[in-house]
Amino acid sequence: MSPTDAREATAAALVRRPQLWLVPTVLTGLLALLLSLLYMGGIVNPNAELRDLPIALVNEDRGEPPTGQRQNLGAQITAAIASDPASGKADWRELSLARAQDQLDSGEVYGALVVPAGFTESVMALPTSGATKRPTITVLTNPGKGSLGSSLASQITTRAAHGASRSVGEQLTAAAGGGASATAKLLLADPVEVVTQVGHPIGAHSGLGLTAFYYTLLLVLAGFMGGNVISNGVDTALGYADIEIGPWHTRRPTVPIDRTQTLLLKMLMTAGITLVSVSLVMLACIGILGMDASHLPLLWIYSYCAALAVGLGVQAINAAFGGIGQLVSMFVFIVLGLPSSGATVPLQAVPGFYRFLSHFEPMRQLSDGVRAILYFDARGDAGLTRSWIMIAVGTVLALLFGFAMTAYYDRKGLKRLTPQPA
Numbered sequence: 479m480s481p482t483d484a485r486e487a488t489a490a491a492l493v494r495r496p497q498l499w500l501v502p503t504v505l506t507g508l509l510a511l512l513l514s515l516l517y518m519g520g521i522v523n524p525n526a527e528l529r530d531l532p533i534a535l536v537n538e539d540r541g542e543p544p545t546g547q548r549q550n551l552g553a554q555i556t557a558a559i560a561s562d563p564a565s566g567k568a569d570w571r572e573l574s575l576a577r578a579q580d581q582l583d584s585g586e587v588y589g590a591l592v593v594p595a596g597f598t599e600s601v602m603a604l605p606t607s608g609a610t611k612r613p614t615i616t617v618l619t620n621p622g623k624g625s626l627g628s629s630l631a632s633q634i635t636t637r638a639a640h641g642a643s644r645s646v647g648e649q650l651t652a653a654a655g656g657g658a659s660a661t662a663k664l665l666l667a668d669p670v671e672v673v674t675q676v677g678h679p680i681g682a683h684s685g686l687g688l689t690a691f692y693y694t695l696l697l698v699l700a701g702f703m704g705g706n707v708i709s710n711g712v713d714t715a716l717g718y719a720d721i722e723i724g725p726w727h728t729r730r731p732t733v734p735i736d737r738t739q740t741l742l743l744k745m746l747m748t749a750g751i752t753l754v755s756v757s758l759v760m761l762a763c764i765g766i767l768g769m770d771a772s773h774l775p776l777l778w779i780y781s782y783c784a785a786l787a788v789g790l791g792v793q794a795i796n797a798a799f800g801g802i803g804q805l806v807s808m809f810v811f812i813v814l815g816l817p818s819s820g821a822t823v824p825l826q827a828v829p830g831f832y833r834f835l836s837h838f839e840p841m842r843q844l845s846d847g848v849r850a851i852l853y854f855d856a857r858g859d860a861g862l863t864r865s866w867i868m869i870a871v872g873t874v875l876a877l878l879f880g881f882a883m884t885a886y887y888d889r890k891g892l893k894r895l896t897p898q899p900a
Contacts, residue, residue, distance in 0.1 A: 519829060519831075520816075521823050521828075527828055530568070530826055531634065532569045533568045533569065533634060534573045534589070535560055535570045535590070536572075536575050537555075537556040539596070539598055541596060544598065544602055551593075551601055551602075552597045555615075555642040568634045568638075583855070583857070584860045585850065587631075588627050588631035590620075590677055591616075591635040592616040597613055613670045613671065617632060617674045618635075619631065619674065620678045621678070622678055622680045622849065622853030622854060623824070624822060627823075632674065639670070640668075643670035644668060650669060680852075680853050681770030691822055693769070693848050694841060694844050695816075696759050697756070697781055697788070698784075698812065698841055700759055701784070702789075702808070704751060705748055705789040705791075708789075714730065716732065716733040737797065738884040738885055738888055740884070741794075741880050741884045742881075744793045745790055749786060753782065755785065756778065759781065759785075760774075760781065780851060780865075780866075783866075784865075786873070790873055790880070791875075793876070794876040794879045797880050797883060797884050798879065798883040810840070811840055817832050818832040818842055821845040843864070843868035843869070843872070847861060847864075847869075848865075
């Protein structure tokens with residue numbers, strides 16, 4: 479029978495073949511399961527997973543201790559809060575006010591609880607005619623650490639402040655005895671006012687502390703998608719892959735080139751094209767949408783290096799794994815990176831698996847640097863220094879891994895095959 483006499487296959491006939499269903503069904507099912515577990519597993523219950531959230535604890539009270547007591551009330555309150563072993567949700571750092579402000583400004587703490595100067599005197603004056611105002615304890619927030627992280631810290635500090643107020647109230651009520659009026663007893667039961675203030679303000683166009691995360695995501699996507707587009711574009715231009723646009727199909731002549739030179743070409747193009755993509759990201763976010771940002775030259779250089787490191791990593795993975803390289807790089811840079819970035823949910827509030835990933839997952843390393851530039855005056859101790867180091871490490875690893883694999887394939891004579899028509 480001649481080829482023209484052969485009957486073309488139909489979808490109705492092929493759809494009944496079990497082997498045609500097996501691989502796509504298993505792969506898509508596994509992907510859906512893994513994505514669901516990884517993404518929802520990192521955010522579904524942050525309060526239950528919360529451990530050791532860094533919060534500053536400041537005692538500015540220098541008053542004399544009440545009669546019969548060894549410490550003033552400020553010292554008693556901060557000692558009780560710092561020694562609370564039950565919850566374990568906060569890592570209380572007993573600091574001076576200046577040091578606490580410095581750590582708020584560098585993003586080292588998510589908030590602060592401050593007992594002000596003169597606290598003991600104002601509390602002890604309540605049962606007397608010398609009371610002029612209600613004592614206060616101040617809760618300082620740090621919105622630059624993200625809305626959820628700042629909110630968690632605020633909840634912890636506010637709860638601790640109210641607990642301290644009730645403890646002081648018990649002392650005052652006992653000291654007042656039965657002679658106090660009903661109104662006085664009500665005041666003395668919860669005598670301290672909790673005042674919430676912003677400890678380290680950020681701009682109004684900062685997305686409540688989320689622009690750092692979304693900007694980092696844009697850089698990762700620019701590197702990831704740009705790397706894959708460049709890889710596919712080079713392969714089609716050199717004749718190692720077909721071009722299909724709707725019903726139109728093109729195959730270019732194959733250019734003889736080994737794997738190492740192909741990878742070098744793709745990486746050089748990635749370095750050049752990333753200049754354009756990063757500039758457009760900044761133009762859109764800052765120039766058009768008005769995102770709050772300072773240190774613009776530094777932000778551009780950092781953005782370029784961050785996106786380039788991702789793009790080079792994508793090229794190295796594609797060169798090593800071939801057809802499944804895009805899937806592998808998606809897991810490395812996107813799937814595992816998002817829940818372990820610490821940019822939306824603090825790492826102290828995610829399961830241990832994600833905290834482990836955060837030590838080397840690219841998105842966490844990049845988001846720390848972006849956050850430092852956008853919110854914390856580009857301070858090195860706010861995470862920028864570590865981010866530069868990790869970008870350099872990632873770039874070197876991408877170059878070493880990519881060229882080591884292509885050199886190995888070339889040495890073994892594993893040439894790239896030209897697609898052939900059926």
